Amino acid sequence: MKKLFNSALSITRSFLTTILFLASPIIAVWLTKNPYIGTVVFVLSIAIWAYYETQQENKHLQELAKDRTKDTICSFVRSFDYRKLDTKVIRAVYEVLQLFLPNERRPFPIRAKDNLFDDLKLDEDDLDLDIVAAVAHRTGRSLDNFEDNPFYEKVLTPYDLVMFFNMQPLTRAV
Numbered sequence: 001m002k003k004l005f006n007s008a009l010s011i012t013r014s015f016l017t018t019i020l021f022l023a024s025p026i027i028a029v030w031l032t033k034n035p036y037i038g039t040v041v042f043v044l045s046i047a048i049w050a051y052y053e054t055q056q057e058n059k060h061l062q063e064l065a066k067d068r069t070k071d072t073i074c075s076f077v078r079s080f081d082y083r084k085l086d087t088k089v090i091r092a093v094y095e096v097l098q099l100f101l102p103n104e105r106r107p108f109p110i111r112a113k114d115n116l117f118d119d120l121k122l123d124e125d126d127l128d129l130d131i132v133a134a135v136a137h138r139t140g141r142s143l144d145n146f147e148d149n150p151f152y153e154k155v156l157t158p159y160d161l162v163m164f165f166n167m168q169p170l171t172r173a174v
Contacts, residue, residue: 076112
């Protein structure tokens with residue numbers, strides 16, 4: 001129930017922020033009759049919004065880390081059947097994800113079932129463009145025919161990312 005309430009509160013807060021964000025330059029132009037003032041207010045509202053969102057994400061990640069003081073890469077590895085998986089992939093996923101998380105608390109206590117986007121606040125573009133390429137490079141896994149991978153377009157957690165790369169073929173040495 002608490003999670004549902006927090007979700008509804010978050011949606012409401014986002015909606016009100018968006019309305020304020022869009023309305024502020026219009027109100028500024030209407031009050032001053034000067035479009036330059038509207039542009040300045042628009043740019044300032046973007047900067048304030050970006051600062052606020054960054055602070056909220058950092059607060060969320062700090063609270064997440066506070067509850068996981070004993071988590072290490074060892075606990076991350078133990079959450080997998082590491083005798084059947086390539087441990088190089090598990091380690092690479094853990095280490096690459098660290099690069100995209102705030103560095104106030106390194107290593108950040110990642111869990112295999114964390115949602116990459118909701119819990120860890122990662123950007124989908126970072127996953128698609130940077131994280132996947134970095135893990136592939138570190139593990140020597142090919143990204144050829146990645147569309148045929150059963151985990152393609154289903155990666156939501158670090159666990160899914162490890163499984164995705166374990167299904168990818170190794171690159172051939174040249």
